[in-house]
Amino acid sequence: MKRYFPLGVVLTLLATLLLSACGDNTAAPVATTAAASATTAAGAVTTAAGAATTAAAGAATTAAAQANAGDIVWLSTQLSAVQENEGFTKNVLNSFNGKVNYIQKDNGPYTDQILSEEKAGKVTVSLLGGLHGDFPPFIQNDLLEDLTPLAAKLKDRGIPQTFLDLGKMGTNKQYYIPWMQATYVMAYNKKALQYLPAGADANKLTYDQFRDWAAAIQKGTGERKLGIPAGPKGLYNRLLQGYLYPAYTGGEVTGFRSPEAVQMWTYLKDLWKYANPQSVSYEFMQEPLQSGEVWLTIDHTARLIDAVKSKPDDFVLAPAPSGAKGLAFMPVLAGMAIPKGAPNKAGAEALIDFISTPQTQINTTRQVAFFPVVKADLPADLAPGIKAEAAAVAAQSSAPNALPSLLPVGLGAQNGDFNKVYTDTFTRIILKNEDIKTVLEDETKIMNNVLNTAKAPCWSPDPPSTGPCQVK
Amino acid sequence: MSLKQEPEQALKTPGQAGEVALPDFKRRRRRFNYTPFLLLLPATLFLAIFFLYPMLQSFIIAFQDSQGGFTFDNIDTMVKDTNFGDALKYTLLFIVIIVPLQVVLALIMALVINTGLKWAGFFLYIWTIPLAISDLAAGIVWYSIFTNHGYINQILIQLGLTQTPIDFLSFENPTLVFVAVVIAELWRATAIVMVILVAGLQVIPRAYTEAAEVFGASPWQRLWHVTLPMLKPSLQVALILRTILAFQTFALVFALAGRIMPVLAGEAYKWYNDVRNVGVAATYALLILLLSLANTFIYLRFLNTKAEELA
Numbered sequence: 083m084k085r086y087f088p089l090g091v092v093l094t095l096l097a098t099l100l101l102s103a104c105g106d107n108t109a110a111p112v113a114t115t116a117a118a119s120a121t122t123a124a125g126a127v128t129t130a131a132g133a134a135t136t137a138a139a140g141a142a143t144t145a146a147a148q149a150n151a152g153d154i155v156w157l158s159t160q161l162s163a164v165q166e167n168e169g170f171t172k173n174v175l176n177s178f179n180g181k182v183n184y185i186q187k188d189n190g191p192y193t194d195q196i197l198s199e200e201k202a203g204k205v206t207v208s209l210l211g212g213l214h215g216d217f218p219p220f221i222q223n224d225l226l227e228d229l230t231p232l233a234a235k236l237k238d239r240g241i242p243q244t245f246l247d248l249g250k251m252g253t254n255k256q257y258y259i260p261w262m263q264a265t266y267v268m269a270y271n272k273k274a275l276q277y278l279p280a281g282a283d284a285n286k287l288t289y290d291q292f293r294d295w296a297a298a299i300q301k302g303t304g305e306r307k308l309g310i311p312a313g314p315k316g317l318y319n320r321l322l323q324g325y326l327y328p329a330y331t332g333g334e335v336t337g338f339r340s341p342e343a344v345q346m347w348t349y350l351k352d353l354w355k356y357a358n359p360q361s362v363s364y365e366f367m368q369e370p371l372q373s374g375e376v377w378l379t380i381d382h383t384a385r386l387i388d389a390v391k392s393k394p395d396d397f398v399l400a401p402a403p404s405g406a407k408g409l410a411f412m413p414v415l416a417g418m419a420i421p422k423g424a425p426n427k428a429g430a431e432a433l434i435d436f437i438s439t440p441q442t443q444i445n446t447t448r449q450v451a452f453f454p455v456v457k458a459d460l461p462a463d464l465a466p467g468i469k470a471e472a473a474a475v476a477a478q479s480s481a482p483n484a485l486p487s488l489l490p491v492g493l494g495a496q497n498g499d500f501n502k503v504y505t506d507t508f509t510r511i512i513l514k515n516e517d518i519k520t521v522l523e524d525e526t527k528i529m530n531n532v533l534n535t536a537k538a539p540c541w542s543p544d545p546p547s548t549g550p551c552q553v554k
Numbered sequence: 555m556s557l558k559q560e561p562e563q564a565l566k567t568p569g570q571a572g573e574v575a576l577p578d579f580k581r582r583r584r585r586f587n588y589t590p591f592l593l594l595l596p597a598t599l600f601l602a603i604f605f606l607y608p609m610l611q612s613f614i615i616a617f618q619d620s621q622g623g624f625t626f627d628n629i630d631t632m633v634k635d636t637n638f639g640d641a642l643k644y645t646l647l648f649i650v651i652i653v654p655l656q657v658v659l660a661l662i663m664a665l666v667i668n669t670g671l672k673w674a675g676f677f678l679y680i681w682t683i684p685l686a687i688s689d690l691a692a693g694i695v696w697y698s699i700f701t702n703h704g705y706i707n708q709i710l711i712q713l714g715l716t717q718t719p720i721d722f723l724s725f726e727n728p729t730l731v732f733v734a735v736v737i738a739e740l741w742r743a744t745a746i747v748m749v750i751l752v753a754g755l756q757v758i759p760r761a762y763t764e765a766a767e768v769f770g771a772s773p774w775q776r777l778w779h780v781t782l783p784m785l786k787p788s789l790q791v792a793l794i795l796r797t798i799l800a801f802q803t804f805a806l807v808f809a810l811a812g813r814i815m816p817v818l819a820g821e822a823y824k825w826y827n828d829v830r831n832v833g834v835a836a837t838y839a840l841l842i843l844l845l846s847l848a849n850t851f852i853y854l855r856f857l858n859t860k861a862e863e864l865a
Contacts, residue, residue: 190827219830304718305702313812314824359724360702363812375702495620498829506636513725513814514636 151180151429158211169449240457252492258417262452296356309376324412329405333544339522387451391467401478408485492538660747693809696738754788
């Protein structure tokens, strides 16, 4: 027996290794994703438990609004952080009359699950949640229901027409109903205020002042405390598309290689000198903000909320800086769609209706760092962090020089390739120090190819085009 | 392992294998013996369904365009991509540096455990703890050690050795980042090599080393001329496994080095997950497969264990 003991130990360890290796494959390289997949598994467990309650529902109640909507599997790319996920399922979805299994997945597995369910002819998901950019693969394969009648029914909710139009993805069908919105704002540690350049207003900065501020912080502290979310899962591509490019060139695409664009990249190279050299691995800026590594940054509201929630007295949120063409900002829009062949289409429609009520929208904002898309007045008793975020978002969108820059419209399957043009340009100019003009010329060719393949006309703030949008 | 058993059998055969054992063999030979095949069946099925089939599928995807036709475009896109050269360079560099270091370290660890000293077993448990940790988690742990406001910098500042934090993970100093990744990877994955080597050491009969000792071999000579040659099959397995796993690592590199140190597996992940271009992702996977195959072939060819070497 004793002889076999070492062998036993070895086998056990190998088994452990194999198991942990299998576990790895599902985990994406951000901490929150790993945690989220754990909740996904938990979600899958509850699916089985809730199945029994369905049959009895519906018939007894007469009023449609009160009818139990039955079992609904809601697959979503959103709310990957455990806290957000729990807050949303326990405090928002619990008031819905029906059993909702909210399952969060990363964009890749999410898309593949739906595509393979449709292929296999057995759809288990009734409702899809995702960002504007998550839907194109489904539309390309014609897998989504047209929700135009539902949108008409929800007309009195006051969803802005721009948002509804985004949900049409450049067609005349309503593919998704807007769910919630967010944006990117500037965040700073109050300790940074002492280095604010004379004459600058932290709420109305220009990009030059923003750089001077970062430089002054470095001079004063000896550390580079400007953070840019340029990690593998960082959202700096949106900062380029929706903030820097439109602020300098007035558009996202057409001015890609214009003299103003060259000026912008020169500025960014200059700014990068004051950026924390770990910016290349930053993903959620709330983390380096909280550790004190970073004092000044711009990021998605949902990726800043933990910092302002946990220490509302230390951190301040403010509108993004402005450039020559205005204060460019990108509203981020999440939407809800129903896949064709959904097992509970009526239930999913009832759920969309429920999610779009002002009360649910306000409740959602309380739980997660996303804001209502319907007409809803935020109450005064919101948590300080959320309140600060709401104020910054409002100040940004209502600034006199505000220049809203929409998420890409009509790119379809080319969405990822479009983003890659920006991240590659960044890598080549900023990290590899290649010549700006050469890189912009190279990448313009790729960009025009991407846009030609997608046949996407220009979207705001670029001027409308006849035919596919092209870099000038 | 079979090689090791030969001398034992050779010793037993003349004395013990008499009339009792032989008829038994004969009887078995008459009927076709299904047992080995039945025992192999589950593993073969498993491999066929979960490895062979997806492998063939990704092979097809790598040469397919969006309309389903045959194309080399994916290879073209992969090779021309900004990150391709770097990814290939860093992946190979990691393997060339990490794997030999791990083998040496693991060998030392395995020899310590195999000494049979009082606390040797305890070390086995301690050293295998990182095996249970996923590479992403390991990456995050090491990130919190190396980062600006991480443990190392806190200690250095407390000791007064530096005023401002040192940027270990700066994009301006890829060598330092590379060293950090190597340290983290050594911590995380040396144990798998060690476990295989410990198993290999345990089956080497003591008689050999004892005989060498009798003939006056020094401990170093015993290690070099007896233990290491006998350990060659285990070393081969450990090298093959470790190198293949090293080709697949990326979460740890992502966590520590972020965007500046692309690796092949990471690029495959990004093309699949972020760009949503399955073709190029499959091409990367195919490249990893080819490199792994080539590497396995090299190990098998050049670490070939001949029976007579052991005799």
